[in-house]
Each structure stands twice: as C-alpha cells, then as structure tokens.
Amino acid sequence: MAQHKLSIRQRNVDNILLAAEQVFAEKGFAGTAMADIAEAAQLPRSNVHYYFSTKAELYQAVLFGLLDVWKQDALCFELYDDPRIVLSSYIRAKMNHSRTRPHGSKVWANEIIHGAPNLGAALDAPLYDWAKMKEAKIRQWIEAGRILPVEPSGLLYMIWASTQHYADFSHQVGLLNDHQPLSELQFERAVQTVTSVILRGIGLEP
Amino acid sequence: MAQHKLSIRQRNVDNILLAAEQVFAEKGFAGTAMADIAEAAQLPRSNVHYYFSTKAELYQAVLFGLLDVWKQDALCFELYDDPRIVLSSYIRAKMNHSRTRPHGSKVWANEIIHGAPNLGAALDAPLYDWAKMKEAKIRQWIEAGRILPVEPSGLLYMIWASTQHYADFSHQVGLLNDHQPLSELQFERAVQTVTSVILRGIGLEP
DNA sequence: GTCTATAACGCGATAGAC
DNA sequence: GTCTATCGCGTTATAGAC
Structure with a gap:
C-alpha cells in the first residue's frame, strides 16, 4: 500500500522533473508558467503544486x-x-x-x-x-x-x-x-x- | 532646433539601449520589467515607452x-x-x-x-x-x-x-x-x- | 518631450470539495 | 492524491494632463 503510493509519487515526480527541464530550457525560469510545465507533464496545474509547492523549488530540483x-x-x-x-x-x-x-x-x-x-x-x-x-x-x-x-x-x-x-x-x-x-x-x-x-x-x- | 531635438533623442535612445543590454543580460527577456530598464537608465517608465513602444521592440534593437x-x-x-x-x-x-x-x-x-x-x-x-x-x-x-x-x-x-x-x-x-x-x-x-x-x-x- | 494615473491581463499560490 | 475556483500581485501598455 505504502509502496503503491510511493510509486505513484515517484512516477509523477519524475514526469514533472523531465517536463520542467524541457520547458525551463526553452523559456527560462521567469518565462515559464507552471501551467506550461503542467501541460507538458499532462497534469493539472494544482497537481504540480502538490509535489513542488513553488516554482523555485521545482527549478532547484532540476538544477540539483x-x-x-x-x-x-x-x-x-x-x-x-x-x-x-x-x-x-x-x-x-x-x-x-x-x-x-x-x-x-x-x-x-x-x-x-x-x-x-x-x-x-x-x-x-x-x-x-x-x-x-x-x-x-x-x-x-x-x-x-x-x-x-x-x-x-x-x-x-x-x-x-x-x-x-x-x-x-x-x-x-x-x-x-x-x-x-x-x-x-x-x-x-x-x-x-x-x-x-x-x-x-x-x-x-x- | 531639429538638430537639438535629434540629439536629445539620440542621447536617450543610446542610454536606454545600454541600460537594456545590461538588464536583459542579467534577467533575461521575460525576467526583466520595463521598470528595471527605466531605473537603470534613470528615466521614468513612460519615457522608455516613448522611444520603444514595446519591450519586444527594445529587445530586438539590442540584438540587432x-x-x-x-x-x-x-x-x-x-x-x-x-x-x-x-x-x-x-x-x-x-x-x-x-x-x-x-x-x-x-x-x-x-x-x-x-x-x-x-x-x-x-x-x-x-x-x-x-x-x-x-x-x-x-x-x-x-x-x-x-x-x-x-x-x-x-x-x-x-x-x-x-x-x-x-x-x-x-x-x-x-x-x-x-x-x-x-x-x-x-x-x-x-x-x-x-x-x-x-x-x-x-x-x-x- | 515628459510624467501621472489607470486599465487590462497573466500568473503564482492557496483553499477547500471530492 | 486529485481537481476546481479564486484571491492578490506584478506587469505591460496606454490615455491624457502638463
């Protein structure tokens, strides 16, 4: 059960990180909207915010x-x-x-x-x-x-x-x-x- | 007289272009506000808009x-x-x-x-x-x-x-x-x- | 040419139902 | 964990007085 939850999280996080890397590369930090990343990851905006509460946090995760x-x-x-x-x-x-x-x-x-x-x-x-x-x-x-x-x-x-x-x-x-x-x-x-x-x-x- | 006007224009345009080059370099296109450039050029926002009606126009002038x-x-x-x-x-x-x-x-x-x-x-x-x-x-x-x-x-x-x-x-x-x-x-x-x-x-x- | 005031908009972030 | 609705802020661009 916990394992299942974790795998959902892992899958979504990876998906978001990959999408974010692409969109940030194309539009820069200031130029990308969270909506762009959500669209690239095929998720609703709020779902992205659920895993990364701020845009800066997501950006730093990509850099790391x-x-x-x-x-x-x-x-x-x-x-x-x-x-x-x-x-x-x-x-x-x-x-x-x-x-x-x-x-x-x-x-x-x-x-x-x-x-x-x-x-x-x-x-x-x-x-x-x-x-x-x-x-x-x-x-x-x-x-x-x-x-x-x-x-x-x-x-x-x-x-x-x-x-x-x-x-x-x-x-x-x-x-x-x-x-x-x-x-x-x-x-x-x-x-x-x-x-x-x-x-x-x-x-x-x- | 016309010459005087021209020289004011020339001076302001050059000033704005130089300031814009610096601010765009530091913050990127999307990341810079016209207010930032105006501040760097020591001019009011609207004065910058008088010479370059849009941010994109100013940015392209820098690139050219x-x-x-x-x-x-x-x-x-x-x-x-x-x-x-x-x-x-x-x-x-x-x-x-x-x-x-x-x-x-x-x-x-x-x-x-x-x-x-x-x-x-x-x-x-x-x-x-x-x-x-x-x-x-x-x-x-x-x-x-x-x-x-x-x-x-x-x-x-x-x-x-x-x-x-x-x-x-x-x-x-x-x-x-x-x-x-x-x-x-x-x-x-x-x-x-x-x-x-x-x-x-x-x-x-x- | 210069400056103030404001309209119109897009975006980040959150609250709260499901 | 997922999604809808919304608040509040910052920004561009313009209208219009000086």
Whole structure:
C-alpha cells in the first residue's frame, strides 16, 4: 500500500522533473508558467503544486539533478591515468550528453548566465571542489611532462564550452547547417574535431 | 532646433539601449520589467515607452546592435591571409569583447539558447552568409595544406564557445577563481591558453 | 518631450470539495 | 492524491494632463 503510493509519487515526480527541464530550457525560469510545465507533464496545474509547492523549488530540483550528470561524465578522471584516454573519454561523454539531453545543459547555462541567482552555496561548494580536483589532475600531467603547459582551468573551460556549445547553441548550429539538425555522421565528425584540436592543442597525438 | 531635438533623442535612445543590454543580460527577456530598464537608465517608465513602444521592440534593437559587434571582431579575416595571424587576431578580439562588453554576449547566448524566438529571418540570413564566408576561408587554408584538415564549422564553434565562455559564464569562472573576477594578468593568460590550444590544434606553432 | 494615473491581463499560490 | 475556483500581485501598455 505504502509502496503503491510511493510509486505513484515517484512516477509523477519524475514526469514533472523531465517536463520542467524541457520547458525551463526553452523559456527560462521567469518565462515559464507552471501551467506550461503542467501541460507538458499532462497534469493539472494544482497537481504540480502538490509535489513542488513553488516554482523555485521545482527549478532547484532540476538544477540539483544536473550536477550529478556532469559528475558522471567525468568519472574517467578517476578510472584512467593517461591524459589521452581521460580527455577523449570526457569529451565524448559530454558530447553524448549534448546530443541526448540538451535541455539540461541549457537550463544550467541559463542559470549561470544570469549570475546563478537560484544556485545557493549548496551547489557552489560541490562544484568548486569537483573542478579543483580536475585541475589538479591536469597540473600533474603538466609537471610530469605528459602534456604541454597550459592553464588547467583554461583547458577545462575550452572542453566545457566546446562540447556544451552543441547543446546550448543547437539552434544556431542547426541554422548554419542549412536549417537542419546535425546528422549522426556530422555529430560524430564534431566529436572528432573537438577531440583532435584539444589533444593536439596540448601536445598529444589524437 | 531639429538638430537639438535629434540629439536629445539620440542621447536617450543610446542610454536606454545600454541600460537594456545590461538588464536583459542579467534577467533575461521575460525576467526583466520595463521598470528595471527605466531605473537603470534613470528615466521614468513612460519615457522608455516613448522611444520603444514595446519591450519586444527594445529587445530586438539590442540584438540587432550585437551582430555588428561580432562582425567587427572578424574583420581580420579580410585584412590578413596567414591563418596564424587571422585566428590569433580573431581570438584576441573576441576575448577583449568578452572582457569589456560581457552583457551583449549574454543577451545573444540567452536568445539562441531559447531557440531565437525574437530573431527573425532578418538576422538569420546575415548570420548565415557571414559564417559561411569564414568557413570558406578555413576550407581554403586546409586545401592549401596550410592547416590540418578539420571541420571548418567545428573550428569556428570552438573559437566562439571558448572565447564567449569568459563572458557568458563569468559567474562560474569567478566562482572557480576563488570567488574573484579574473585579474588582467589572468585574463591575458586565458587569451594565451585559448590561442595556443587552437593554433596547435590545427597544426600551427603559436 | 515628459510624467501621472489607470486599465487590462497573466500568473503564482492557496483553499477547500471530492 | 486529485481537481476546481479564486484571491492578490506584478506587469505591460496606454490615455491624457502638463
């Protein structure tokens, strides 16, 4: 009985979160009405309010889910040691997410662009620690002479920006691709381009 | 007399456009109230409406001004021929704009992320033509064996994304820089990082 | 050209029946 | 857990005096 109730809740919450991620990505926080999310989730407005009492609460729930996704993409930093393997895995993972789950990236970008007014310290600190670990790894590679000396943060930003561009700016990418979304083949070429420029850029052979 | 009137108009319009660019960047289109812009421009609400009758009209005026800025950054594509010179000039110009005029970049990013609902065909076509010219130039370099073969559009996207990241994601960059905006020196290092990775990434010596 | 007052509307959130 | 009705606020845009 309690289990049944829970599963109803779980199903509705997941449904709402997914719909919210899409609508927030398309219209931004201020631009989306709770009614839009309810419609996308095929639920009455009040039902959404039952699970998330305010719009801000729902929005933050979406954001919290995203940091987990970013972290999963970077597991290769712990799994491997060779910079060639780590970075090419990381780039591919992030590009895959840009293709299969572009909405999340857009919501995140939106929030940061506006100065992260909804991202409390609850997310600042984890993000900071997580990024510093990655920078430390890059610094080790440099000190060991395994890659050319570059600013570790600058390298990370190039990877983030170049991969997330295919999600965040998908409209512009499509426009410049003769008003067509990238095909699988074109997307694979984009992965290759980012990978080869980054790797060669720090002195590795792709 | 007519000249005096014109100069008042010009002054107010410029003032409003500048204020609007900043507020739109911080709060997005839906998130900004005309009152916010009026306050930033130190004018009464109704005065803003006198020059721009609707919020959408003002927003579009801001967007139109931005494409000109992008185009100026890319003048080096016509001035020079050597890929090393052209690309390092381009990267520096865009990075300078990311530092000195970050608001514009944010407004543009916001608009594209949301699928460019306010960007009519009036801007689509110029952007398309302009980008295709740049791609053609890159293709020439490849065919002449002056740079390694990469997807021209992919290279452009990497440059756009990596440079605009310092404007659009300035909040995150500051957060990861121990809650401090980048100093002049750090910013110069960022320019060097982007330049060297891109140039080496296509087979050139920085 | 400038400013005050107000009309018209959309939205978030809640109360309360089922 | 679900749904209808409604309150109250903030916002855009305009009308009209100065």
